[in-house]
Amino acid sequence: MNKPDLQKLINAAASGKRPHFFSDHDVDRLLSIVWAMAAELAVTRERLDTVERLLAKRALLDRAAIDAYRPDGAAAAERGQWQMEYLSRLLRVLQQEVDALQREVR
Secondary structure, three states, X not given: OOOOOHHHHHOOOOOOOOOOOOOOHHHHHHHHHHHHHHHHXXXXXXXXXXXXXXXXXXXXXXXXXXXXXOOOHHHHHXXXXXXXXXXXXXXXXHHHHHHHHHHHHO
């Protein structure tokens, strides 16, 4: 199976103009980033809570073991890759504006 170009998916722009809520467009950009972070965090916290509760209920793992965990090299590398992709999603609004400015210059 061909993997889609992840960076293209991350930077995909919605059609139409980006809505502006404040007179300062920088505030709008920052708000977009904050909301993207809030959405990511909300989903992550809910899923993490589910996993921890299921593990504890089945007596497979307690929360203290989760707190004490230290990733090995492979896990750390995988987390690092995820973090880069996450930051790309969060900063997508800024990247899209840079791309738009570059298209205007051409």
